[in-house]
Amino acid sequence: MPKFMLIMRATDAAIAASEQADFAAVIEAMGRYNESMIKAGVMVGGDGLAPEPGLIVDFAQTPPVVSDGPYGETKELFNGFWMLEVPTIEEAAEWAKRAPLAPGNRLEVRRVTGPEDFPADNEWVQKDEEWRAQGLQ
């Protein structure tokens, strides 16, 4: 069955607003949301990204330039994801609609690639499968 990733992005304003919200209530709402997907047998993974800025590695030049960021000029910050196993992208979107998120947040629904997306006779594709089989990846 196909896997889909729900990619969560939020504007700086939305992140600032969420910091004012009742943290316990936010955790409870997220917990209930995750629980509903686990109980439905569709959630196979997910994580959040810490809110403090990280580093940006930019390939505009060679060698790439490393700088602090992203900061305010970036409209939306990638701050978490869910992995769902459902038969159609519409079902993934229907689950996404139920996320307890405030205005300023967006979820992007994307299909996760599998072995069927790559040439089976490529040496590196085969190596990749071996690594997965060995649990190295």
Added chain:
Amino acid sequence: MPVAEESSAEEPSAEDARAEEASAEAPPAEASARRAVEAVWRIESARIVATLTRYTGDFALAEDLAQEALAEALAGWPAHGVPASPGAWLVAVGKRRAIDGWRRAARQDERYAALARELDEAVDASAPPWDPDAIDDDVLRLVFIACHPVLAREASIALTLRTVGGLTTKEIARAFLVPTATVQQRIVRAKRTLAAAAVPFEVPSREEYPRRLSAVLSVLYLIFNEGYAAAAGDAWMRADLAREALRLARVLAALVPREPEAHGLVALMELLAARFPARLDANGDPVLLADQDRTRWDRVLIDRGRRALARADALGRGRGPYGLQAAIAECHDTAASVADTDWGRIVLLYEALGRIAPSPVVELNRAVAVSMAEGPATALRIVDGLMAEGRLAGYGLLPSVRGELLVRLGRAAEAREEFARATELTGNVRERAVLEGKLRELG
């Protein structure tokens, strides 16, 4: 649409409307809206049917009402958009339909009219459609009804997939390679049987519980096997059916987290499903376990299966038939090759399985494991015992396993006879080709 005579009078027209809708040529936007309705239905159907059953006190009626509400959604949502709370909308429509029905009955009976007026005021599409703390129990009641022992197995399968899994009748028919009318008829008959047996909307009593839970587990496992074992049909659909069974098993394990066998069944399905990517070759022909490219096995599913088995074990009540079969699958899934497999452990697990769930098929599997652990001579004695019992007469795998053992013992002439017998017994074209290949090798 061909509908069997018996069911034509009672089959709700909603079903026909849905089937027509699904087969009509729709523009892409409309088709996508329809898939959105179906997505909502997949997520909500169990809770909607459970809620309407609690509301009306009648499972068969609730199932009809839910299907009518779905038909209404399919007709309206593509044009008007999906409501903010689709589950609440569907439940409200189902309740309204119930009230309409009672009102029609009320022309004969004033009591119904009073009931309908009272309930009409209570229906509110914006209110939460169910009590979040009670709904899981109602869904569990629904699972127990759909898998009730008064029902024929294929009826339980169809009812479970439709009400709990949210599949359409057409999807079920496609997965089982039968006409849609056949599935409709099974569902109509199943609902009549449940009504005739006055099956209550309840979790079974403590005395009945183990037997009833085991009926549920076996229905889910049958669905999985249908997808896993079939050599015929639309291969993609079949693998999907197995994944749906796996999802339903996860749903069940979440509903009854204290039941080791629910986790055992999840573990077994995850560990078997992990091998899906390696089970067919480039021509779509089945590949035997020994010949599968193990690098193609799904590591994530293997890990999940092992964790599910650990959850079953952590309950401290020992392993049941599903837990033991999961443990056997785990031995295979964690071995790098046939030679690396811990066959001694597999023999022990089959012995345990044979004691709590005796069956000649388990015994035959034990013989295969013994042949790998201790050699073909010991295994042949077990197989000969099975032959003498005659309980597997007509089962093609028995002569085929015996043939393999005789080859390994250098008894080619006898092996040829066994393979010839196995060839006669198999109805499967691909299996026959494999056996004929073996006969040729023996010269």
